[in-house]
Amino acid sequence: MFPKNTWYVACTPDEIDGKPLGRTICGQKIAFYRGAENKVAAVEDFCPHRGAALSLGYVEHGNLVCGYHGLVMGCDGKVVSMPMQRVAGFPCVKSYPVVERYGFIWVWPGEAELADDSLIPHLEWAVSPEWAYGGGLYHINCDYRLMIDNLMDLTHEAYVHTGSIGQDEIDESPVNTKVEGDHVYTSRYMDNIMAPPFWANALRANGLDDKVPVDRWQISVFSPPSHVLIDVGVAHAGNGGINAPKEHKAAAIVVDFMTPETETSHWYFWGMARNFKPEDAELTKSIREGQGHIFSQDLEVLEAQQRNLQDYPDRRLLMLNIDTGGVQSRRILDRMIKAEQTPAAEPA
The missing domain is CATH 3.90.380.10 (Naphthalene 1,2-dioxygenase Alpha Subunit; Chain A, domain 1)
Known part of the structure; x- marks a missing residue:
């Protein structure tokens, strides 16, 4: 129905100002947010603890914090920590290549290793x-x-x-x-x-x-x-x-x-x-x-x-x-x- 190994416009920068954004793209639920140094990040919108939507959480110290039980997720999809719990063995969630360019946030929903930001079309205007x-x-x-x-x-x-x-x-x-x-x-x-x-x-x-x-x-x-x-x-x-x-x-x-x-x-x-x-x-x-x-x-x-x-x-x-x-x-x-x-x- 739709190609996935390509760049799509995911959102505009103002949509992730101050809080994460949950958006389904090509059938995949993705949480977009600004991580360390204000750089855009995108991970699967699924907390590996109880399946809550990570986009309903908040950003702290460049990481995404689940708003259900406080699990802390890194921009690479790896679990960082969780209050009073051992989470080192938790599985990773998928992270997505994202680029901020031309006033839009672009996402590559397919195979991450194939992502090439030179394929984003040039927009002179x-x-x-x-x-x-x-x-x-x-x-x-x-x-x-x-x-x-x-x-x-x-x-x-x-x-x-x-x-x-x-x-x-x-x-x-x-x-x-x-x-x-x-x-x-x-x-x-x-x-x-x-x-x-x-x-x-x-x-x-x-x-x-x-x-x-x-x-x-x-x-x-x-x-x-x-x-x-x-x-x-x-x-x-x-x-x-x-x-x-x-x-x-x-x-x-x-x-x-x-x-x-x-x-x-x-x-x-x-x-x-x-x-x-x-x-x-x-x-x-x-x-x-x-x-x-x-x-x-x-x-x-x-x-x-x-x-x-x-x-x-x-x-x-x-x-x-x-x-x-x-x-x-x-x-x-x-x-x-x-x-x-x-x-x-x-x-x-």
């Missing part, structure tokens, strides 16, 4: 002062792959997101899909149209006229295991569209990190990074609120879709050309999962 980012988190009761399907085919915007980013021209414009290695690209270009409300607001915020025709683009990029970054924007028509000079456009990257919880639920880290007026904190807040509303509309649709799929498991879903991006993304995931499940060849 997260480190450049020319960009501003605002985002949030939703817990969604649906297969994470349904969200990938949703983001790799933005046709639904014309129906789900009327009044914000939706417009008829989306449904009237062809979609192009290409695969390059483990990346899938879907693109749609709409020339000489009027900007929908969200983008009209963005133009005004960037000091541009919102009453003239624009060229609009949407380029969704899937990279495994479950990341979709979408290059979006509008430019005054006739200035080069996506390649227009900054003074003629409002552009952004829609950020989507889907982290599986179970086979029918996931954590959705969403946001938008923009490279116009990055110093405007109020604009960041306003865009974040607008994006939050837009993504909440997807939530309702996807959870209802998941319920239907569970109620009618034998129904065959129909595939159209607009579904190609999602189909190709799933093929990449299937290959990754198959590779993990295939035993390594014995050495000669």
Whole structure:
């Protein structure tokens, strides 16, 4: 259902400020916390004494203390001590590779010895002062792959997101899909149209006229295991569209990190990074609120879709050309999962 030998976004740093966080990722219950020298740590959320959730405890001297009977757990999953008890022979619990980077906590839920932090994708918008980012988190009761399907085919915007980013021209414009290695690209270009409300607001915020025709683009990029970054924007028509000079456009990257919880639920880290007026904190807040509303509309649709799929498991879903991006993304995931499940060849 989901690859494990890969990096997922587990949480944001503020979620572990002052106390541990318990979160299920790829079917595994994990406790995240800040250990020695404020470094992020992650261990199985299971106390080997009586099975209590370690995430309900607290951090002391860089170790995680179980809130049930006081067992002290090290960042490596080894039991350190327990008041008035001999615990040297207690079994270890699993510890997980974790990295704090780009404003997120990343976790590798698979085989620890395979973890390589160079595989975490580079996010230029997260480190450049020319960009501003605002985002949030939703817990969604649906297969994470349904969200990938949703983001790799933005046709639904014309129906789900009327009044914000939706417009008829989306449904009237062809979609192009290409695969390059483990990346899938879907693109749609709409020339000489009027900007929908969200983008009209963005133009005004960037000091541009919102009453003239624009060229609009949407380029969704899937990279495994479950990341979709979408290059979006509008430019005054006739200035080069996506390649227009900054003074003629409002552009952004829609950020989507889907982290599986179970086979029918996931954590959705969403946001938008923009490279116009990055110093405007109020604009960041306003865009974040607008994006939050837009993504909440997807939530309702996807959870209802998941319920239907569970109620009618034998129904065959129909595939159209607009579904190609999602189909190709799933093929990449299937290959990754198959590779993990295939035993390594014995050495000669």
